[in-house]
Amino acid sequence: MTTSAAPASTATPPSRPTPPSPHPQGWNVRTWGLLIVLCLALFLDALDVSMINVALPSIGADLGMGTAGLQWVVSGYVLGFGGLLLLGGRTADLLGRRRVFLAALAAFALASLLGGLTDSPGLLIALRFAKGVAAAFTAPTGLSIITTNFTEGPDRNRALSVYTVFGASGFSSGLIFGGLMTRLGWEWTFFFPVPFAAAALVTGYFLIPRDRPAATGGYDLPGAAASTGALLVLVYTVVTAPERGWSHPLTLGLFTAAAALAASFVLIERRVAHPLVRLGILRSGTLVRANLAMMALFGSFASFQFLLTLFLQQALGRTPLEMALALLPTGLLVALSAFFSDRLIDRVGTPRLIVAGLVSLSAGYLLFLRVDTDPVYATMILPTALLLGGGFALGFPAINVQATAGVHDDEQGLAAGLVQTSGQLGGAVVLAVTTAVVAVDHATGAGAGADGGPAAMLEAFRPGLGFVTAVALAGAALTLVPLLVRRRG
Numbered sequence: 001m002t003t004s005a006a007p008a009s010t011a012t013p014p015s016r017p018t019p020p021s022p023h024p025q026g027w028n029v030r031t032w033g034l035l036i037v038l039c040l041a042l043f044l045d046a047l048d049v050s051m052i053n054v055a056l057p058s059i060g061a062d063l064g065m066g067t068a069g070l071q072w073v074v075s076g077y078v079l080g081f082g083g084l085l086l087l088g089g090r091t092a093d094l095l096g097r098r099r100v101f102l103a104a105l106a107a108f109a110l111a112s113l114l115g116g117l118t119d120s121p122g123l124l125i126a127l128r129f130a131k132g133v134a135a136a137f138t139a140p141t142g143l144s145i146i147t148t149n150f151t152e153g154p155d156r157n158r159a160l161s162v163y164t165v166f167g168a169s170g171f172s173s174g175l176i177f178g179g180l181m182t183r184l185g186w187e188w189t190f191f192f193p194v195p196f197a198a199a200a201l202v203t204g205y206f207l208i209p210r211d212r213p214a215a216t217g218g219y220d221l222p223g224a225a226a227s228t229g230a231l232l233v234l235v236y237t238v239v240t241a242p243e244r245g246w247s248h249p250l251t252l253g254l255f256t257a258a259a260a261l262a263a264s265f266v267l268i269e270r271r272v273a274h275p276l277v278r279l280g281i282l283r284s285g286t287l288v289r290a291n292l293a294m295m296a297l298f299g300s301f302a303s304f305q306f307l308l309t310l311f312l313q314q315a316l317g318r319t320p321l322e323m324a325l326a327l328l329p330t331g332l333l334v335a336l337s338a339f340f341s342d343r344l345i346d347r348v349g350t351p352r353l354i355v356a357g358l359v360s361l362s363a364g365y366l367l368f369l370r371v372d373t374d375p376v377y378a379t380m381i382l383p384t385a386l387l388l389g390g391g392f393a394l395g396f397p398a399i400n401v402q403a404t405a406g407v408h409d410d411e412q413g414l415a416a417g418l419v420q421t422s423g424q425l426g427g428a429v430v431l432a433v434t435t436a437v438v439a440v441d442h443a444t445g446a447g448a449g450a451d452g453g454p455a456a457m458l459e460a461f462r463p464g465l466g467f468v469t470a471v472a473l474a475g476a477a478l479t480l481v482p483l484l485v486r487r488r489g
Contacts, residue, residue: 030207033203033207034145034149034207034208034209035146035159035162035163037200037203037204037207037208038142038143038145038146038163038204039162039163039166039167040166040196040199040200041101041105041108041138041139041142041197041200041204042138042139042142042143042163042164042166042167042170043166043167043169043170044108044170044193044196044197044200045081045108045135045138045139045167045170046166046167046168046169046170046171046174047170047171047173047174047177047193048077048112048131048135048174048193049077049078049081049171049174050170050171050174050175050178050305051174051175051177051178051181051189051192052073052074052077052128052178052189053074053174053175053178053309054174054175054178054179054181054182054189054320054324055178055181055182055186055189056070056073056074058182058185058186059073059124059186062119062186063119063120063121063124064121065121069121069125072125072128073124073125073128074128075239075240076125076126076128076129076132077128077129077131077132077135078132078235078239078424078427078428079129079132079232079235079236079239080128080129080130080131080132080133080134080135080136081132081133081135081136081139081424082132082136082231082235082421082424082425082427082428083132083136083228083231083232083235083236084132084133084136084137084228084231084232085136085139085140085231085417085420085421085424086227086228086231086276086277086414086417086418086421087136087224087227087228087276087417088100088104088136088137088138088139088140088141088417089140089141089144089413089414089415089416089417089418089420089421090224090276090277090413090414090417091137091413092137092140092141092144092413093144093410093411093412093413093414096211096212097141097144097145097148097208097211097413098145098208098209098210098211100137100141101137101138101141101142101145101204101208102201102204102205102208103137104134104135104136104137104138104141105134105138105197105200105201105204106201107130107133107134108131108134108135108138108193108197109193109194109197109198109201111127111128111130111131111134112131112190112191112193112194112197113190113191113194114127115127115128115131115190116187116188116189116190116191116194117187139416139420140413140416140417140420141413141416142163143160143163143400143404143412143416143420144412144413144415144416145208146159146160146163147160147404147407147409147412147415147416148211148409148412149209152405152406154342154346156401157342157345157346157401158342160342160397160400160401160404161337161338161341161342161345161397161401162338162342163400164396164397164400165334165335165337165338165341165393165396165397166338167396168334168392168393168396169331169334169335173331175309175320175323175324175327176321176324176325176328176331177189177192178320178324179319179320179321179323179324180321182320183321220268220269220272220274220275220276222268222272223265223268223269223272223275223276223277224276226261226262226264226265226268227261227262227265227276227277229261230258230261230262230265231421231425233254233257233258233261234255234258234425235424235425235428236254237251237254237255237258238428238429238432238433239428239432241432241436242432242435242436246436265277266279277414278411278414281407281411281414281415281418284406285482286350286351286402286405286406287402287403287407287415287418289351289354289402289478289479289482290350290354290399290400290402290403290419291403291418291419291422292422292475292478293354293358293395293399293475293478293479294399294403294419294420294422294423294426295422295423295425295426295429295430295475296358296426296471296472296474296475296476296478297357297358297361297391297392297395297396297399297423297426297472297475298422298423298424298426298427299423299426299427299429299430299431299471300361300362300365300430300468300469300471300472300475301361301388301392302426302427302430302431303427303430303431303434303464303467303468303471304364304365304368304388304465304468305327306431306434306435307434307438307461307464307465307468308323308327308368309323310457310461311371311454311457311458311461312326314457315373315453315454315457315458316373316375316454326377326381326385327385327388328385329382329385329386329389330385330386330388330389330392331389332389333386333389333390333392333393334389334392334393334396336393337393337394337397341393341394341397341398342397344394345397345398345401350398350399350401350402350405351398351402351479351480351482351483352483353394353395353397353398354394354395354398354399354402354475354476354479355476355479355480355483356391356394356395357390357391357392357393357394357395357396357398358391358395358472358473358475358476358479359391359472359473359476360387360388360390360391360394360395361387361388361391361392361395361472362391362469362472362473362476363387363391364383364384364385364386364387364388364391365384365465365468365469365472366469367380367383367384367387368380368381368384368465369462369465369466371458372458373453373454373455373458399419400419403415403416403418403419404416404419430467430468430471433467434464434467434468435464437463437464437467438460438461438463438464
């Protein structure tokens, strides 16, 4: 059993790594080492999404940045990550997964180091964008390395379960690490990933199998430009629309531009000999439903975390570390799911687990509506934390397995990029709408936010919580309906 590539003659197709044994317990040290390197990179990508939120007040005070500037410290990363994920995944297919992964990981480490050293607000935002771009290449490439080195079935399910649990754990534990690092100084939220990224880079150089590009032919530069442009304009628009206004002429113009770029991308892909995205891949109903479920899961969870952070810190005066510890059970449940999620997927199947995960998240959001201005943790916050952890543990690995199942090796990077792009777009769009709903509620006088006290803020947030719940339930319904139709047939 080995993960290294076997030699290939010039008369045969490009060499592919020999998959590990179909029995996970048979994996050798090299196989586990490969998986851990990929997991660590995804953990750092996810960690960076949530860890920076805790440091924002300190960054603003130290660098003299207002609310708009701090928003771009967060949005700059989302813009780079969400805008280039699709390009990152397909680039790995076209140029070689090992080469792309190591280069992007090195860029991520360098941008992290420089971010902790800068005292310029503009440069800090630019470096956050650079980190997002690097993550847009490491995340889908790491997933495609797994799906091309582990045979489909129990072996791949086990690897993907461990991998996605690391990603979910990074996102949920970022608040805890962010709270700890901010006590040392906000710069440490940038320095913290550097040694881990460097270790993964060095180890990955020796453990990631050398591969040849799976796709042949020319690089679809027009398609790459159109798809990246459409995603960047769309993410930028939904991030800035709540502040500018959804009916503002510039907002409407940007949406029109994004739609025009998307339409041109479809036309290009239908005509070029070697498209960046083979549109036929979207004929797979299971793949499309997995992407929609990812939008619902990540979008609802990121938006709920945003509302919860504001309520606990601004309204109730909790410290970042206290807030992080309140959500610790969520992260623990996600981490523990690594021991059983692959067996659940094999036994129950991905659609049922996706439905169960999204229903569990919805129940957690609904329970939070009971929270008052003096919540008892054990009865009001802990149940929500446990339901969120259970929902993420059930749904996140199952979505990733379903999104890449049955996809040919030379399109695994594309499939990985699609599902991760869906998550980032879901996070950006749902958060933007949630923020707009809360802002409209403020405008109508339903609540005065932090200025009106905890009760006013909680009341103002209720419409946003209702919208988040509806998004999760819609995602569950989209997966459940085909199951019911199949059963009746």
